[in-house]
Amino acid sequence: MSSNQIDKIRNIGIMAHIDAGKTTTTERILYYTGKSHKIGEVHNGTATMDWMIQEQERGITITSAATTCRWNNQVINIIDTPGHVDFTIEVERSLRVLDGAVGVFDAVSGVEPQSETVWAQADKYKVPRLAFVNKMDRMGADFDNCVNEIREKLDKKAAAIQRPIGSEESFNGIVDLIEMKAIYFPAESLGSKIDIKDIPEDLVDECQMYRDELLDNLSEYDETLTDLILNDEKPTVANIKAALRKAVIKDNFIAVLCGSAFKNKGIQPLLDAVVDYLPSPTDRGELHGHSIKNPENTEVRRPEVDEMFSGIAFKIATDPFVGSVTFVRIYSGKLESGQTVYNPIKKKRERINKIFQMHADKRTELQEAFAGDIVAVAGFKDTTTGETLCTENKPIIYDLMEFPETVISVAIEAKTAADEKKLLTSLEQLKNEDPSFTFKNNQETGQLLILGMGELHLEIIADRLQREFNVGIRVGKPQVSYRESISGSATENNIFHKELAGKVQFGDVTIKVEPADYQAGVQFESSVPTKQLPQNFIDAIKKSVMDTAPGGAMAGYPFLNIKATLVGATFNENESSEVAYAIAASSAFRDACKKAGVRLLEPVMELEVVTPQDYTGDVISDINAKRGKILTMGIKQNKDLISAEVPLAELFGYSTDLRSKSQGRASFTMKFKSYVEMPTELAKSTLEKKGIYI
């Protein structure tokens, strides 16, 4: 169903907090668009989009699944993303390549913490959105509260374009505020047939009021609409739709819809809204990237089929039938099976052996694919997540995506020698698929550590190793993944001048290190001019510093928040060698860090607890005992809402803790906030428990 009519494509993501109903909504979309003939349900493990065994067993989405369907003559490519914070990389990489998104909210819970995170991710990539307030059938559903929370918590201009008819058990339809019609979804037809009627009399005034509010909001974005309103003329449905489309696409205005995916209500109007208001790839405009020769120069591509090919590889997965496949969003030009494309970051050619359109874990082979399409490609060897693919004669590099820092580790060991053999290649494959996962050898203990975003993330990795890759492993307890940083500035020189491989080699490097205020590894700069030291030696120094950084200088944890500057170097015409500069750079960098004072950093989480008031006191004193800091207190659904920052080290097993403290009535969510310096004595005793003495 690939389309070379690019303005008829919508590439959308479905995103939200865990359990808001993303997968259920997507399953209904597949059913009503005729893509599937039976409705799949999350709770009985039959959802098409949750195809992994771990997803079906747990009723959660772990990996983002892609599919394609048609609605009103348009092609909609959909990516259903996970809601759990441990799988945030899936949301990040999907949003990087999507043109629009539907944020799903639970009508009872409103805007939850993970919704705030995914909305911030969508803001970063400027992805226009619609909001779907789901679960209107649940007790306590409150549509207006949800609209207000979108405005307040997500800081968005938003207005309802629908009103619910009835609520909770009696929720049975919606009013379309643009057409001013009531829409019902009779249960007998599983919602396939819809009845359009006049608005119930008791709702007419209320709906008129909300329609006026909508028009008021929209007049800011569209002069035609403003003129009509000022002249007391009635805008047509077409006028309003045009203004809304403009507002959503250009200014990130949020149109809010409602329904109940589980009860089959509200899905067809949501699909109409996707087509009417979310952008096609053309609406997103020209694409800007960097030139390969001079990264300061901009390269531009039009989102058109007759333009040079360009795309982004945003996901690598293992397909049981095809092997490794790379998901590619095509931004310009077209791809043909058998063709070769260029990866300008790896400086490698990649062959397109096969092109597939994916439907969760099923696939249809295509001979060609066009600008705007999202496809999976078999045959790539070197390309990893986030890299650009383009034509070799005029390369372009699109901005890379950001990958989150790992915060937790678990030691694993192979059960048998045969398992040992398979373990490293399996871990390599998992790492290739998932940039938020990594593994390494713990230098002190010799143990193999797997590192990731949270307990659930690593639990799923361990489970996949055993079941999918058939590797027998023993798994240790989760441990905090610490970082090292420096508390001041220092400069160190190192000279390497020795015989190596039968030849005297020379390298002289002076490096300055200073703390940097950003949550990323090490940043390298050179203030040495290339007439003093040729560029290839500066490159070797940079690579050596970057390779040294993950090993730290105190307890073997990766360095974070450090700026390293090459401030001095001498050159020896006959003896200078890249290896010698690399060796000198590694020592100079580590020594400078030690001189500057190495500190241990620990991950701190943002914790939100919702608890009945009876337990608030206990919950707060427990947070204080865990070295936590209470940030704010509020009310949510008649319960106390406590926001705090707590070190991850104190939060292992918190769900059991909180359950017993509140007799199972309090709930919590947490997400990574930042790495923070540990008090010296605590850092010392933490490391001593690991057998490291500083």
Ligand SMILES: Nc1nc2c(ncn2[C@@H]2O[C@H](COP(=O)(O)OP(=O)(O)OP(=O)(O)O)[C@@H](O)[C@H]2O)c(=O)[nH]1
């Ligand atoms: N009452 C009610 N329940 C719903 C509705 N939509 C979904 N659910 C239920 O809510 C639970 C979570 O739904 P999912 O569709 O898995 O939610 P999700 O957002 O995809 O969850 P994750 O992908 O794991 O984050 C399931 O048990 C659904 O059956 C709804 O409209 N009303």
